[in-house]
Amino acid sequence: xxxxxxxxxxxxxxxxxxxxxxxxxxxxxxxxxxxxxxxxxxxxxxxxxxxxxxxxxxxxxxxxxxxxxxxxxxxxxxxxxxxxxxxxxxxxxxxxxxxxxxxxxxxxxxxxxxxxxxxxxxxxxxxxxxxxxxxxxxxxxxxxxxxxxxxxxxxxxxxxxxxxxxxxxxxxxxxxxxxxxxxxxxxxxxxxxxxxxxxxxxxxxxxxxxxxxxxxxxxx
Amino acid sequence: xxxxxxxxxxxxxxxxxxxxxxxxxxxxxxxxxxxxxxxxxxxxxxxxxxxxxxxxxxxxxxxxxxxxxxxxxxxxxxxxxxxxxxxxxxxxxxxxxxxxxxxxxxxxxxxxxxxxxxxxxxxxxxxxxxxxxxxxxxxxxxxxxxxxxxxxxxxxxxxxxxxxxxxxxxxxxxxxxxxxxxxxxxxxxxxxxxxxxxxxxxxxxxxxxxxxxxxxxxxx
Numbered sequence: 511x512x513x514x515x516x517x518x519x520x521x522x523x524x525x526x527x528x529x530x531x532x533x534x535x536x537x538x539x540x541x542x543x544x545x546x547x548x549x550x551x552x553x554x555x556x557x558x559x560x561x562x563x564x565x566x567x568x569x570x571x572x573x574x575x576x577x578x579x580x581x582x583x584x585x586x587x588x589x590x591x592x593x594x595x596x597x598x599x600x601x602x603x604x605x606x607x608x609x610x611x612x613x614x615x616x617x618x619x620x621x622x623x624x625x626x627x628x629x630x631x632x633x634x635x636x637x638x639x640x641x642x643x644x645x646x647x648x649x650x651x652x653x654x655x656x657x658x659x660x661x662x663x664x665x666x667x668x669x670x671x672x673x674x675x676x677x678x679x680x681x682x683x684x685x686x687x688x689x690x691x692x693x694x695x696x697x698x699x700x701x702x703x704x705x706x707x708x709x710x711x712x713x714x715x716x717x718x719x720x721x722x723x724x725x726x727x728x729x730x
Numbered sequence: 731x732x733x734x735x736x737x738x739x740x741x742x743x744x745x746x747x748x749x750x751x752x753x754x755x756x757x758x759x760x761x762x763x764x765x766x767x768x769x770x771x772x773x774x775x776x777x778x779x780x781x782x783x784x785x786x787x788x789x790x791x792x793x794x795x796x797x798x799x800x801x802x803x804x805x806x807x808x809x810x811x812x813x814x815x816x817x818x819x820x821x822x823x824x825x826x827x828x829x830x831x832x833x834x835x836x837x838x839x840x841x842x843x844x845x846x847x848x849x850x851x852x853x854x855x856x857x858x859x860x861x862x863x864x865x866x867x868x869x870x871x872x873x874x875x876x877x878x879x880x881x882x883x884x885x886x887x888x889x890x891x892x893x894x895x896x897x898x899x900x901x902x903x904x905x906x907x908x909x910x911x912x913x914x915x916x917x918x919x920x921x922x923x924x925x926x927x928x929x930x931x932x933x934x935x936x937x938x939x940x941x942x943x944x945x946x947x948x949x950x
Contacts, residue, residue, distance in 0.1 A: 535929040535939070536905075538912055543790035544782060551771075551778035558771035562764060562846075570763035602929070604903040604914055626782075634854065683824040685756075692758055694824055709755040709822070719755070729949045 520640045531627035536602030542623035549622035571722040586618035661721035675700045740860045751847035756822030762843035769842035791942040806838035881941035895920045
């Protein structure tokens with residue numbers, strides 16, 4: 511196996527690292543699971559920092575949603591396909607026969623493993639440059655306002671889907687003077703024992719932040 | 731506010747960053763939410779890399795569980811208390827009155843914000859050294875085998891708690907020769923449309939890995 515047959519824009523010094531990164535756990539005990547564990551966190555850091563710098567006006571909830579879109583399994587699998595990882599994967603015979611080389615979960619895991627392999631081979635800055643290069647097209651078209659649905663809508667849709675009661679919002683406090691007010695809004699849902707508080711410079715913003723905090727508590 | 735009154739083992743060059751990191755969203759529009767977003771990912775990276783290096787024999791599932799314990803809200807809040815963050819927090823009047831300075835969520839968020847503030851003030855290596863110093867005692871007592879319950883137990887307990895059917899395990903494939911075998915085991919649960927595969931050098935290991943993969947799919 512050689513990195514030259516891949517479109518990863520990086521040549522490994524230590525080819526054993528590349529081989530390990532492309533070895534799915536079905537192939538044996540020397541596989542990419544540990545590298546995937548590390549690579550997931552490196553990718554999370556790169557993307558978070560990039561979004562932090564790209565969107566100085568972005569609120570935390572907006573940045574979190576964009577990041578979740580960028581690092582979700584289907585996106586990572588698409589990037590792995592663009593890098594032509596599939597044909598270089600080392601799979602067990604069962605996975606090979608059942609089409610594992612094009613399965614989203616296997617491709618996404620291999621991509622994350624490849625990220626930490628590059629990190630271990632060349633250090634953080636080379637890894638960052640290479641990885642952000644893979645995401646370049648996706649990062650270039652990001653827009654804070656066109657990302658997914660707002661938090662209140664997503665929370666309501668989720669609760670309806672699982673037949674739980676609708677959320678209730680209540681203004682807890684309005685602090686500060688006329689044009690510098692901070693609203694504190696409580697959001698109550700049946701699934702959580704305590705209401706969750708959101709803050710914003712308008713009531714609407716505070717409700718969105720509260721809904722966002724509830725989605726976080728529910729791991730959504 | 732000055733960093734000298736904190737036990738954070740770091741002196742800020744740019745005090746505005748420290749002030750921002752300690753400003754809860756209830757205090758106004760210039761608050762620590764964006765820093766928290768970035769800090770969360772930096773912390774995840776530091777802890778993942780440290781565990782990767784500390785436990786060369788650790789499996790991905792074990793490392794993930796240890797990391798989850800280390801970065802969970804209650805642990806971060808405890809560390810924030812050790813660093814004496816509470817009394818330096820900048821809170822809105824409502825949060826101040828209702829004891830926000832000792833609330834786990836507010837302390838944990840401030841700790842994450844402080845991490846990225848140090849990163850922006852001094853770069854990655856100083857930040858890493860400082861943050862891992864905060865975790866030193868907790869990292870020193872880690873043990874791969876005494877961490878929490880195994881995946882099969884946790885999955886079973888979760889499914890019982892939500893009154894869903896118990897998981898079913900099935901050996902899909904045994905590959906390789908006598909002492910180098912790889913078992914592929916399917917785990918089926920009512921909550922997921924497809925069975926999930928785990929791999930290991932014993933049937934028991936493969937079942938644990940399958941249960942672990944199901945817990946991940948369920949975001950647990």
